[in-house]
Amino acid sequence: MGFEDIIPLLNSSVRFAVPLLLACIAGLYSERSGIVDIGLEGKMLGAAFAAAAVAALTGNVWYGMLAAIFVSCCMSMIHAIASINLRGNQVISGVALNFLALGGTVFIGHSIFKRGGTTPNLPKDVRIGPIELPFAAEIGQVPFVGPIYEQLISGHSIIVYFAFAAVPITAWVLMKTRLGLRLRAVGENPKALDTAGISVFKLRYQALIITGILCGVAGAYLSTSQGANFSENMTAGRGFIALAALIFAKWKPWNALWTCLLFGVLSAAQIRLQGVEFPLIGEVPVQFIQALPYVLTVVLLAGFIGRAIPPKAVGQPYVKER
Amino acid sequence: MVENQTQTAQQPSQAAESISAIDLKGVSKSFGPVQANKDINLTVKRNSIHGIVGENGAGKSTLMSILYGFYTADAGEIFVHGAKVKIKDSSHALDLGIGMVHQHFMLVENFTVLENVILGAEGDHLLASSKAAAREELTRLANDYGLDVDPDAIIEDLSVGQEQRVEILKALYRGADVLILDEPTGVLTPTEADQLFRILEQLRDEGKTIILITHKLREIMAITDTVSVMRRGTMVGTVATKDTSPDQLAEMMVGRRVLLQVEKTESKPGDKVLEVENLSVTDDIGVPRVKNVSLDVRAGEIVGIAGVAGNGQSQLLEAISGMFPPLLGEVRINGKKIEFSGAGVADEVRRMGLAHVPEDRHKMGLVTTFEEWENSMLGYEDDPKFGDGPILSVSNARADAQKRIEMFDIRPQNPRLKTANFSGGNQQKIVLAREMDRDLDILIVGQPTRGVDIGAIEFIHKQIIELRDQGKAVLLVSVELDEVRALSDRVLVMFDGEIVTELPPTASEKEFGLAMAGLDPAQQ
Numbered sequence: 031m032g033f034e035d036i037i038p039l040l041n042s043s044v045r046f047a048v049p050l051l052l053a054c055i056a057g058l059y060s061e062r063s064g065i066v067d068i069g070l071e072g073k074m075l076g077a078a079f080a081a082a083a084v085a086a087l088t089g090n091v092w093y094g095m096l097a098a099i100f101v102s103c104c105m106s107m108i109h110a111i112a113s114i115n116l117r118g119n120q121v122i123s124g125v126a127l128n129f130l131a132l133g134g135t136v137f138i139g140h141s142i143f144k145r146g147g148t149t150p151n152l153p154k155d156v157r158i159g160p161i162e163l164p165f166a167a168e169i170g171q172v173p174f175v176g177p178i179y180e181q182l183i184s185g186h187s188i189i190v191y192f193a194f195a196a197v198p199i200t201a202w203v204l205m206k207t208r209l210g211l212r213l214r215a216v217g218e219n220p221k222a223l224d225t226a227g228i229s230v231f232k233l234r235y236q237a238l239i240i241t242g243i244l245c246g247v248a249g250a251y252l253s254t255s256q257g258a259n260f261s262e263n264m265t266a267g268r269g270f271i272a273l274a275a276l277i278f279a280k281w282k283p284w285n286a287l288w289t290c291l292l293f294g295v296l297s298a299a300q301i302r303l304q305g306v307e308f309p310l311i312g313e314v315p316v317q318f319i320q321a322l323p324y325v326l327t328v329v330l331l332a333g334f335i336g337r338a339i340p341p342k343a344v345g346q347p348y349v350k351e352r
Numbered sequence: 353m354v355e356n357q358t359q360t361a362q363q364p365s366q367a368a369e370s371i372s373a374i375d376l377k378g379v380s381k382s383f384g385p386v387q388a389n390k391d392i393n394l395t396v397k398r399n400s401i402h403g404i405v406g407e408n409g410a411g412k413s414t415l416m417s418i419l420y421g422f423y424t425a426d427a428g429e430i431f432v433h434g435a436k437v438k439i440k441d442s443s444h445a446l447d448l449g450i451g452m453v454h455q456h457f458m459l460v461e462n463f464t465v466l467e468n469v470i471l472g473a474e475g476d477h478l479l480a481s482s483k484a485a486a487r488e489e490l491t492r493l494a495n496d497y498g499l500d501v502d503p504d505a506i507i508e509d510l511s512v513g514q515e516q517r518v519e520i521l522k523a524l525y526r527g528a529d530v531l532i533l534d535e536p537t538g539v540l541t542p543t544e545a546d547q548l549f550r551i552l553e554q555l556r557d558e559g560k561t562i563i564l565i566t567h568k569l570r571e572i573m574a575i576t577d578t579v580s581v582m583r584r585g586t587m588v589g590t591v592a593t594k595d596t597s598p599d600q601l602a603e604m605m606v607g608r609r610v611l612l613q614v615e616k617t618e619s620k621p622g623d624k625v626l627e628v629e630n631l632s633v634t635d636d637i638g639v640p641r642v643k644n645v646s647l648d649v650r651a652g653e654i655v656g657i658a659g660v661a662g663n664g665q666s667q668l669l670e671a672i673s674g675m676f677p678p679l680l681g682e683v684r685i686n687g688k689k690i691e692f693s694g695a696g697v698a699d700e701v702r703r704m705g706l707a708h709v710p711e712d713r714h715k716m717g718l719v720t721t722f723e724e725w726e727n728s729m730l731g732y733e734d735d736p737k738f739g740d741g742p743i744l745s746v747s748n749a750r751a752d753a754q755k756r757i758e759m760f761d762i763r764p765q766n767p768r769l770k771t772a773n774f775s776g777g778n779q780q781k782i783v784l785a786r787e788m789d790r791d792l793d794i795l796i797v798g799q800p801t802r803g804v805d806i807g808a809i810e811f812i813h814k815q816i817i818e819l820r821d822q823g824k825a826v827l828l829v830s831v832e833l834d835e836v837r838a839l840s841d842r843v844l845v846m847f848d849g850e851i852v853t854e855l856p857p858t859a860s861e862k863e864f865g866l867a868m869a870g871l872d873p874a875q876q
Contacts, residue, residue: 208474208482215460215471222458225422226472226522227443342461350422 037181039298044186045256047294048193049074049248049265053272054279054286055196056244062204062281063237064217064343068124069109070245071269072131077102077249079135082149082260083142091156091254099246105131106242107235114234117347128269136262149253149260158187158255187255189247196244200283213237217341220348230348274327280338296323371434373398373530373561374419374450379428381414386764386773388414390585392428396530396578401552401562403572403593406582407605407805409763409775412565413455415582416532420452421445432530443472451523452532457515459507465518466490466503469525486525493524497554513544520551531555532563537571549575567605567805569598581605606807616817619841622651624687625794625825626672626706631681633667641667642678643849649794654816654826656840656857660868661831664849666711669798669829673708674701675716686793702731707787711798711829717783718771725753725767728786760785761811777808784812794825801835813839833864 053070060067077098085094105127112123136147143149163184170180204210212233215223220230252268253260275293279285303319374396381389388411396402406412417423419430421439430437432448439445445452459468466486474482487503494500501510501517510518516536523531533552537545552562552575564576572579573593580590581604588604603609626649633642642664649655659665670676672683674690674697683690685704690697702708710716718727729738729749737752739745753767760781762774771779780800788795800816801809816839820826830836836843837857844851845867853867 206479208477208479211467211471211474211479215463215467218460218462219458222460222468223472225420225442225452225454225458227421227441227446228472 034177037177039302040295041182042298042301043291043294044182044190045294046297047290048190049251049256049268050272050275050293051193051287051290052189052196052244052248052251053269054275054290055193055200055283056241056248057273057276058200058279058281058283058286059213059237059244060241061276061344062217062341063213063234064220064341064346064348065109065113065234065238066120066124066345067109067241068121068273069105069127069269070124070241070272071265071267072124072128073102073105073242073245074249074252074269075128075131075135075263075265076105077246078253078264079131079139079149079249079260080246081250082152082253082257083139085152085156085254086143086150086259089156091152091158094156094254095158095247095250098250099243102246102249103239103242106238106245110235110238113347114231114238117349120345120347132263135260139260147262152254152258156254157258158189158250160185160187161191187251189251189255192247193251194287197283197287204283209236214341217343220343224348224350234348271323271327277338277340278327278330281341293323293327296326371398372396372431373433374563375429375431375434376415376419377429377431379415379418379425379430381418381423381425387585389418389425392582392587394580394587394590396561396563398561399556399559400577401556401564401575403564403566403576403579404582405566405569405572405579405601405605407567407775407807408777408803409584409805410582410605411585412582413534416452416534416563416565419445420450420532446473446526446528449527449529450532451526451528451530453516453519453523453534453536455534455536457519459515459518461508462506464504464506465501465510465521468507468518469503469522471522473526489525490521493521496558497524497551499524499551511544513540513547516540516544516548517551529559530561530563532565534565535567536564537566537568545571569601569806572601573598583607602806605805614813614817614838616839617821619653619820621653621841622823624648625651625685626827627682627684627687628672629682629684631668631671631683632679633664633671633676634679635667640679641849642671644681645846645849645851647844647851649825649827651793651825652820652823653841654820654828654839656836656843657827657829657846657851658833658836658843658864658868659831659846663846665829665831665846666798667849668846669708669711669796672701672827673706673710673796674698699731705791705793707790707792707795709783709787709795709797709800711802713779713783718779720770720772720779722771723768724757724762724771724774724782725750727771727782728753728756728767730786732786732790756782756785756789759789760815775805776803777805777812780804780812781808784815788815788819792824794827795819796827796829798829799832800828800830801832833861833868837864 053074057067057070080101081094081098084097085091109123109127112118113120139147139149166180166184170176204214212223212228216230216233223233224230252264257264271293275286275289279289300319300322304316305313307313372395374394376392376394379389379392392415404412414423418425419439421442421444430439432450437448439448460471466483469490470482470486476482490503499517499521501514501521507515507518520531536548540548556562566572576593578590579593579596579601581588581601583605628645628647631642631645632640635641645668647655657665667676671678677692677697685701685706688704690701690704714720719730729752733744738749750767757765757767762778762781762785771782774782797816800812804812816826828836828839840857843855843857845853845855845864847868847870852870855863855867
């Protein structure tokens with residue numbers, strides 16, 4: 031594999047990594063505030079559908095994006111009510127949302143579009159298209175660095191840049207702002223905040239709104255930027271991989287970036303490796319290669335990253351009285 | 353932040369001496385059927401250290417939580433510096449200049465001191481400026497009150513005493529001029545407690561008002577100016593500390609005369625009930641904890657084990673009670689050897705006549721989310737009196753629990769109440785009742801009165817002595833030297849996993865002190 035092969039591989043890695051990264055950062059806000067979010071998958075799926083459906087109906091992809099964020103936030107608020115106000119089991123609430131999204135999108139999709147749950151293909155101008163960065167063509171002529179800029183860095187949709195920008199922004203918010211300090215505190219010891227006169231409920235709601243927005247963007251990316259329509263269960267477990275990546279990243283934004291990129295590379299490599307003859311082994315079954323990223327997740331999680339200590343109060347509903 | 357400080361600075365100068373810092377009038381609060389505070393009146397003078405004593409569950413913490421805005425009172429009026437206020441929440445209380453240091457620290461463990469101090473009082477959306485301001489303020493507070501803590505240290509790495517300082521700093525940073533401390537010395541070593549008292553005195557001298565909640569009379573006598581006594585949700589009275597005595601306070605707390613001294617007769621030791629021979633215990637990670645310990649306990653005597661916490665007492669108890677297998681050595685009950693191999697050793701040991709009140713009632717003695725009657729039979733579910741075969745007779749179990757509640761004066765007298773809702777003393781009585789109300793030959797009891805109030809301590813001590821007088825053997829382990837000396841007939845001193853010496857309980861405190869530090873008093 032030469033240099034020319036690596037850039038397209040990395041390019042598709044980035045595209046695979048983006049929805050993971052958005053969902054992972056979304057989960058980071060939620061879990062840092064002390065709320066387990068198994069429902070990342072469902073929120074992304076709901077958002078993907080909303081984006082594709084609204085874009086198809088209105089002919090404007092930005093309406094689709096808004097719809098995606100709205101749907102995802104609504105789902106996030108259901109999770110918030112169940113786990114913050116009603117002190118329910120956060121895992122169960124998340125699982126319920128996943129099922130709701132899985133069935134709900136197909137059901138509503140079929141009743142509107144009569145295509146068995148998929149939405150119509152969006153024409154190119156009703157999708158979030160790639161952006162050419164300035165001087166891409168010119169710099170592309172420069173050897174080595176040029177192609178990296180032209181083909182790898184330039185030419186992605188705005189969402190990709192947004193996702194990568196979300197990492198330093200999140201790191202900055204967490205460490206340098208009041209909101210970040212409180213978010214970190216509420217996930218560790220909510221009582222410390224409550225006795226300092228800060229509302230635990232309000233903070234956790236804020237965190238879940240941010241989670242909702244990011245999941246919404248991730249969903250919209252899948253159906254209106256990476257793809258051109260919605261199809262049943264199109265998230266295909268990305269929400270869960272994002273959750274694994276979050277643990278893997280020890281709930282830290284920069285780690286989340288590297289982890290999601292690693293998963294992206296694995297996913298991209300997986301497609302490349304299908305049908306390739308290996309020395310000695312011969313052709314490896316497609317299913318095995320497809321399973322590779324997941325196997326690696328398990329192996330790495332089990333043995334290589336050491337203990338990942340979650341925020342101390344994660345999963346525990348906050349009860350004021352003893 | 354800046355406004356708060358100017359406020360605080362002005363208040364003492366404006367203060368007419370007659371206006372008190374805090375005035376509570378007719379405050380009541382109930383949690384469901386439990387009335388925690390009944391028509392409480394309290395006046396706290398400015399520039400004073402005001403103690404509030406009462407047994408566990410007397411309503412002290414609830415009252416202070418109302419003042420701090422953590423709970424809202426059902427009825428009553430609150431005046432702060434003479435002005436009537438309705439405290440909505442903790443941030444409102446903080447605005448009024450009321451700060452609280454909770455019994456269980458409200459700190460974020462993986463944050464730095466600085467982050468904990470500014471949490472909730474950041475002032476600005478960005479942290480940089482507030483951090484700088486807080487750093488400056490911490491230096492000032494450290495100079496003024498001797499509250500030295502490294503602002504960049506992580507809380508986890510601090511000692512308990514330092515963590516408490518951070519809590520005090522948090523309150524002062526928010527401009528508190530009334531500082532409430534809830535059982536502040538429960539977790540401190542005596543030296544740390546002394547340091548705390550010096551700080552509190554200094555704060556008072558600088559114009560702050562301190563409210564100290566405790567159930568330790570010694571502290572009240574040592575440091576407070578005025579003391580209010582609470583009992584079962586009511587305010588019994590307020591007296592000047594210099595006009596009162598521990599005995600009088602204890603009587604006010606409990607509502608009757610309390611014996612602060614234990615009365616017991618000479619022991620009449622009988623046959624050896626428990627024999628421990630050359631016992632060695634190594635913990636999970638291979639560290640030797642008990643080294644070649646031999647001891648025996650006879651019927652009708654109490655043998656105490658004294659020592660500073662962490663010198664192998666816990667492991668010794670766990671080994672004897674069959675919870676953790678020893679590496680070497682032998683334990684015999686009534687001459688019968690305990691087989692440490694296989695499962696169910698603890699159960700087997702119980703069948704041999706040993707009852708065990710574990711050191712930590714929350715970790716080992718009770719399931720706090722269970723109802724009282726469930727805990728009352730925990731570990732003895734196989735007893736035929738609780739039903740036949742696999743079917744549990746709930747009514748029998750509850751009746752049995754009710755009987756024990758009366759025998760051991762457990763309050764509230766409700767076997768259906770969740771165990772977590774009982775006070776520490778009553779929880780301990782639940783464990784004691786379960787272990788003592790049966791046919792036993794030897795009682796092994798660890799820290800019988802840790803976190804237990806005076807009235808209950810007296811009761812528990814009496815029960816243990818009564819058991820001895822019935823001719824049972826008792827092995828007592830406690831880190832409270834006073835307790836070991838008061839109860840035991842013989843005292844073994846444990847240091848670094850070994851029994852270093854045996855002393856009579858009448859030996860001097862100095863002799864015990866030397867032995868507990870691993871020095872042989874005979875050689876000194």
